[in-house]
Amino acid sequence: MQAVKVDKVSYKYSEKEKLAVDGVSLEIEAGEFVAVVGRNASGKSTLARMINGLIAPLSGEITVFGNNTLDEKSLFEIRKTCGIVFQNPDNQMVASIVEDDVAFGPENIGVSREEIGKRIDFALQATGTEPFRTEMASKLSGGQKQRVAIAGVLALKPKILILDESTSMLDPIGRAEVMAVVENLRKTENMTVMVITHYMDEVVGCDKVFVMADGKLLKTGTPEQIFNDKELLDEAGLELPVPAKIAEGLKRRGVDVGLPLTKEQLKERLWKLFAKT
Amino acid sequence: MEVVCQNLSYSYSPSSKNKKYALSDVTLTIKEGDFFGVIGHTGSGKSTFIQHLNGLIPVQNGKLTVGEYDLTDKSRSGKAKLKELRRKVGMVFQYPEYQLFAETVFEDVAFGVRNFYKQASAEFIAQKVKSAMQLVGLDFDELKDKSPFSISGGQKRRVALAGVIAVEPEILVLDEPCAGLDPQGKTSLWQLLHKLHGTFCKTVIVVSHDMNDVAEQCDKAVVFSDGKAVACGSPRELFSGLEDLEKLGLESPVTGYLTEKLKPSVTLDTDFTIDDFCDKLVEKLKEKS
Ligand SMILES: Nc1ncnc2c1ncn2[C@@H]1O[C@H](COP(=O)(O)OP(=O)(O)O)[C@@H](O)[C@H]1O
Ligand SMILES: Nc1ncnc2c1ncn2[C@@H]1O[C@H](COP(=O)(O)OP(=O)(O)O)[C@@H](O)[C@H]1O
Ligand SMILES: [Mg+2]
Ligand SMILES: [Mg+2]
Numbered sequence: 349m350q351a352v353k354v355d356k357v358s359y360k361y362s363e364k365e366k367l368a369v370d371g372v373s374l375e376i377e378a379g380e381f382v383a384v385v386g387r388n389a390s391g392k393s394t395l396a397r398m399i400n401g402l403i404a405p406l407s408g409e410i411t412v413f414g415n416n417t418l419d420e421k422s423l424f425e426i427r428k429t430c431g432i433v434f435q436n437p438d439n440q441m442v443a444s445i446v447e448d449d450v451a452f453g454p455e456n457i458g459v460s461r462e463e464i465g466k467r468i469d470f471a472l473q474a475t476g477t478e479p480f481r482t483e484m485a486s487k488l489s490g491g492q493k494q495r496v497a498i499a500g501v502l503a504l505k506p507k508i509l510i511l512d513e514s515t516s517m518l519d520p521i522g523r524a525e526v527m528a529v530v531e532n533l534r535k536t537e538n539m540t541v542m543v544i545t546h547y548m549d550e551v552v553g554c555d556k557v558f559v560m561a562d563g564k565l566l567k568t569g570t571p572e573q574i575f576n577d578k579e580l581l582d583e584a585g586l587e588l589p590v591p592a593k594i595a596e597g598l599k600r601r602g603v604d605v606g607l608p609l610t611k612e613q614l615k616e617r618l619w620k621l622f623a624k625t
Numbered sequence: 626m627e628v629v630c631q632n633l634s635y636s637y638s639p640s641s642k643n644k645k646y647a648l649s650d651v652t653l654t655i656k657e658g659d660f661f662g663v664i665g666h667t668g669s670g671k672s673t674f675i676q677h678l679n680g681l682i683p684v685q686n687g688k689l690t691v692g693e694y695d696l697t698d699k700s701r702s703g704k705a706k707l708k709e710l711r712r713k714v715g716m717v718f719q720y721p722e723y724q725l726f727a728e729t730v731f732e733d734v735a736f737g738v739r740n741f742y743k744q745a746s747a748e749f750i751a752q753k754v755k756s757a758m759q760l761v762g763l764d765f766d767e768l769k770d771k772s773p774f775s776i777s778g779g780q781k782r783r784v785a786l787a788g789v790i791a792v793e794p795e796i797l798v799l800d801e802p803c804a805g806l807d808p809q810g811k812t813s814l815w816q817l818l819h820k821l822h823g824t825f826c827k828t829v830i831v832v833s834h835d836m837n838d839v840a841e842q843c844d845k846a847v848v849f850s851d852g853k854a855v856a857c858g859s860p861r862e863l864f865s866g867l868e869d870l871e872k873l874g875l876e877s878p879v880t881g882y883l884t885e886k887l888k889p890s891v892t893l894d895t896d897f898t899i900d901d902f903c904d905k906l907v908e909k910l911k912e913k914s
Binding site: 491546548602 | 720904
């Protein structure tokens with residue numbers, strides 16, 4: 349089933365500015381895990397806000413599970429279906445106490461009281477924020493706030509989850525924990541996941557990568573296709589994941605181990621190399 | 626200026642019954658000239674530690690001196706010196722662009738200069754602002770009159786940084802300066818920090834989450850865990866004891882992971898930068914064949 353279809357969509361924030369999103373078309377299947385990458389200001393967040401129906405395309409159209417975002421009557425359904433977590437958690441928090449903040453979303457879409465309780469328990473557990481349940485959100489660290497923001501959206505049980513640089517304040521292990529929860533939901537609930545990220549190691553495991561530059565979609569491909577395209581990486585300001593950088597360094601020294609994207613892959617190849625000699 | 630910290634402890638709730646320590650018994654020295662990393666998982670005390678360095682958080686317990694400044698000195702003359710110290714220790718907070726406030730880029734960068742040089746002439750201020758903007762790679766003429774809110778995220782972060790270095794601090798402290806930057810923005814920020822490190826700014830102290838960056842960029846680093854400084858040394862020393870690091874909830878750099886996994890048949894004596902790792906690996910391959 350198709351989760352999202354973006355068809356020749358453009359957007360600009362004001363008359364005199366250039367297009368923030370420029371003629372983008374893409375499709376995402378239900379249950380897929382996709383990444384959107386590109387420089388700051390390349391249009392990633394604008395695209396995400398349009399998918400969620402927060403802003404309407406200037407031209408072209410977007411459907412989310414068949415509902416058109418231009419259709420006012422579908423908007424409530426679309427926002428229920430598609431949850432976004434933004435980069436700056438301060439823009440997301442609505443209530444002063446952590447558990448109230450997490451409850452706000454489900455309350456708003458009319459979830460029963462009993463069910464809300466369950467969802468809060470689940471979301472706080474999943475994001476490791478249970479210990480702060482009754483604390484003031486304003487007293488938490490940036491990383492802790494980001495976890496609460498993610499909990500708030502998970503409590504909506506969205507069919508589509510968009511993470512817009514929403515783990516930028518977490519440490520690598522914290523990021524991995526959050527991504528593991530997301531991956532688990534994708535498997536058990538067939539949730540569709542879109543991550544917007546500058547961390548190349550988060551891109552490596554996904555099904556499809558959308559590369560943006562200057563508002564345009566430069567390329568759609570698997571992580572292997574993207575990271576093997578040098579010109580594209582330069583044009584979009586991307587870099588290789590660290591294991592691939594090491595492989596490049598070895599290649600310059602006359603040792604070819606291909607282009608492994610994970611450290612486990614690179615380890616296997618190095619083992620083989622030493623076994624052979 | 627050397628940073629010397631002895632048995633430093635700090636609690637955000639000092640009078641509560643079961644008080645928790647954000648810093649506990651920290652003893653360490655940061656030498657003048659170091660490019661020094663501060664690492665540790667979220668909540669381990671990194672931000673609390675660095676905010677002690679310019680007196681933003683007052684010393685509760687233990688001793689702290691920065692050069693000739695004794696931050697434990699609560700006397701009147703000690704307090705007067707604090708302002709002098711603040712000029713010499715520049716502090717760049719996390720997401721500093723969220724704190725820009727002035728109407729123009731010029732005014733934002735000039736804020737610190739005006740604050741520290743009360744009698745300064747307009748020329749003096751303009752000259753400081755201009756050279757700070759140039760240092761961080763911002764076009765003075767193009768940007769000085771723009772609103773800081775109308776420029777891109779990467780540029781905003783540079784404006785915030787320019788405001789701090791405009792008063793020419795000897796020690797520059799940055800709290801996770803790379804968070805949220807795109808890969809190119811990150812690379813050029815590291816380059817910029819190394820460039821600054823060769824100028825008036827003799828010591829750079831940088832909080833980072835990314836062990837790959839620490840291995841690549843820093844001469845030395847301290848590891849915090851639960852408010853304690855549990856290890857301190859060069860990347861070579863720190864990443865040789867990887868199991869210990871991982872027990873503290875820290876991810877190793879990829880070069881460290883590989884070095885560990887190649888043992889015991891292959892032992893690499895590397896400083897864990899990618900270049901050195903590749904050199905040593907290729908050497909071993911040649912030896913074997
Ligand atoms: N709220 C806004 N008002 C005006 N311009 C904006 C706004 N948000 C983004 N833009 C502009 O739109 C373009 C795309 O930005 P954005 O979608 O935020 O990119 P990204 O998420 O890739 O960093 C940029 O030129 C940016 O300055
Ligand atoms: N303003 C504050 N009020 C109360 N507790 C705080 C405050 N800032 C930090 N803490 C607590 O102090 C400890 C260390 O935090 P911090 O220094 O911010 O760590 P890090 O920068 O390593 O993430 C944490 O347990 C944190 O919750
Ligand atoms: Mg964005
Ligand atoms: Mg911190």
